[in-house]
Amino acid sequence: MELRKLLEKLEYECRMGKMEGSVDALVYDSRKVTQGCLFVCISGAKADGHDFAKEAAEKGARVLVVEKDVEVPKELGTTIIKVADTRYALAFLSAAWFGNPAQQMKVIGITGTKGKTTTSYLVKAILENAGYKVGLIGTIEVIIGTKRLHSLNTTPESYLIQEYFRQMADDGCDVVVMEASSQGFKLHRTQGFIFDLGIFTNLEPDHIGQDEHADFEEYLECKALLFRQCRVGIVNRDDSHWREVTKNHTCMIETYGFDEEADLSAQNLSLIKRPGELGILFDVKGLMDFTVEVINPGRFSAYNALTAIAVCRHFGVEAEAIRKAFMEARVKGRIEMVKVSDEFTLIIDYAHNAMSLESLLSTLKEYEPNRLVCLFGCGGNRSKMRRYEMGEVSGRLADLTIITSDNPRFEKPQDIINDIKIGIERTDGKYVEVCDRKEAIAYAIDHGEPGDIIVLAGKGHEDYQEIEGIKYPMDERDLIRDILKERGWKENMQTS
Template sequence: SVIDELREIGKYRDIEIKGIAYDSRKVKKGFLFFALSGTFLDGHDFIDEAVKNGAVFIIGEKDITHLKIPYLKVHSARRILAEVSAKFYNYPAKRLKIIGVTGTNGKTTTTFFLDSILRAYGKRTTLLGTIYNKIGDEVSYTHHTTLESLELNQVFKRSIEKGVEYVVMEVSSHALSMYRVWGIPFVGAVFTNIAKEHLELHKTFENYLKAKSLLFESLNTGAYAVLNADDHYFSYIRDKTSANVFTFGLFSPSTFYAKNIRYSLGGIEFSIFEDGREVLEIKTSLGGIYNIYNILGAFSLGISLDIPLQAIKKGILNLKGVPGRYEVCNFGQDFNLVIDFAHNYHGLYHILSTLRPLTPGKLITVFGCGGERDSTKRPLMAEVVSRFSDYTIISTDNPRSEDPMETALDAEKGIVFWKRGDYEILLDRVDAIRKAISIAGKGDTVLLAGKGPEEEQVYGDRIIWHNDKEVARQIILEDL
């Protein structure tokens, strides 16, 4: 058991540990090194390098017999890493109020709304997620939606030093299944929605759903679980938690729900109700029904924390936008240009079904399918795009080690099978954006989907700079 393994570690308390690392390149003299098994690399292959760099104790999951320093084999090195790093940094999470947001779509925007609400309430915050990590006003960038447990504890410690009271963080299914957030005493958590995704890691949807539910299983009876009552798996998540439950939605009985909804390309307006009584009017530049859900989730969590209504409203109004999320761009062109991170069929459906009725002319969409990801979703993505679009351009979106043409041809099957509208394949994403812009006119909308604020395109042997917004800006300004 974990307790027995921790007791075993305790037998080595005479060893002075000066730091912890799971990357052998970061090991220094006196460090404890964790050999973690990853998708592409195995930390056990770097144990000798860690020892050479000064490691005095190794923890791993395989039988290792050649070392002259202590080595402990455990069942899950990642789980023990979470326990040990929390202890090493004196359990910083216990001195913070930590809020987690999980779901297939909407995590980033919901966390941005929550962070803005807390700041409007006068609180110092740390925001952790896909776009960036921000401790107070100190910004850094990462490739993980949720940091490894070691880095999380370092961030929590830094947050305390900066006078932070609240941490708002995206919690991915990867993080939950790989113990990155193990032992964190969340005061509240939001469930946005769930759809078939990340099967390259979880293998089955059931495993994916179980991973998401772990966040709510971890909540104690004094915490708050804020759940989307309209989601098909709402009751599954609700039954997994012992926390106080607040619900939100548009169509199902909920604690808080939206009415009087008005959509425009420039955003949405609606009212939030509780028990038939209007409690708040909302106006935001972020459009689409999915952002109503994101706001409802953030609002509900804010209410659970006893934040005054006026502070919640101010926080929502203060957030003018989220990079790469329903980002309407005006560079002087006579058509509408929208950039959105939607990169699965669920997200694509929501952004396209929002834009379609708001577009009197043609809806032109550029999208791609990620390499080394679940290939079965590619035709579904293309079907959704072509269902709503007058013209579809299949391009690239981080092909990684896969052949970009193969990912495009997988997607094309969804258009051919359903006999959808006009389309073409342009693998060079710059050329794809240029083509979309060249055929757009007054009253049309161009959607650049999938990459959002990203600034790189990842191929197997190289990474090149690419940002949809900047590429579009340069092309438009050339033509003006």
């Protein structure tokens, strides 16, 4: 591709070499440098691409894009382009390299502390039910037609985003729905295109630490960037931060929520409880007017559903198509009900910190179960404080906690369990410990009582268990299936 064409949307300075000619590849990993490529020097957390600039030139890189000064022998004939920020530049270079594929589709970006994953799948389900072809980029996976790829990041590197967009456009997608993380905005992964719709679900203190955001203010500001990069912003009016997040917006703004002043509101919420199944029913008012049932429990499920409705309204989807989609849509590992018995309800959920676990258990208590049983563990090589907090939350809200193993990584599972017990023993909560996760799930099923709600928390969509640096296959659905088969219950299992 012609170098000038690649750079046309960037401000830059040619520090050395010629601007004429083309490049044969766009690369940002020094290990992938090839003859005639353009190499973008990225300053990463663990390595700095600028340190490999000379090596890349010696390997035949035709162009280097840098944000720092580098020393490269002139006789190599390398062109050096300096920009203010190479991550920002990579996003625009990637978009140009793949032919600006976002311009061929409608792109929906969803940001927020919670609800991004579930909402993205709901939007996908509704739009597909209405006849659209939809690609998805998110925490769990990337979906391009029939192809499903495991995700490494909620929001991938900008080059990968544009590569996925290109594949989606070529596959005939009309729409892309993607989770837009604060880290993705901070690292400019979502630059190089405009979102047609930008959605804000909620904001709570999270992702604050050495390798993420310096403080809550930075976290909020990164979320707010979406509303300077979209055409229409759709925000949760019930969230106390919604005005701050949209303060410097450059888009049209719509609101949704339980607040009756919202442009689209949910009213008259009621709980649905059937054998092995929990859900909600509510009225949609304002920009649309109909009643909808969602086979997922709790107020946050109503928020997710309402968010999806607010999005899909822009695609002319009618109420009946929305109702139908909600009855069929399921999200792996997000309040995923696994029907094993008419006597009790079994749920798999990704809740893996105190905030998400408290939200989940508080919601389920509203359904007045005979007992609320919570099975969980905590990840190894992570904060001990998370273990104490999760233990305390479960001890306070659950009638019985089953403490087990999660991803122990390089720690001993029993040591992690002992930390969880420190938190749970601050409460009056009853607990048992069963270190092996399959045995713990079997214990929960074997001891299920009529009217119980049993939650398997922490693993959710994950299909592995990480031990000593190795990810071993382990999917809770398979564990449940094996347990039921061993007990002669196989025919009863239904995953929703």
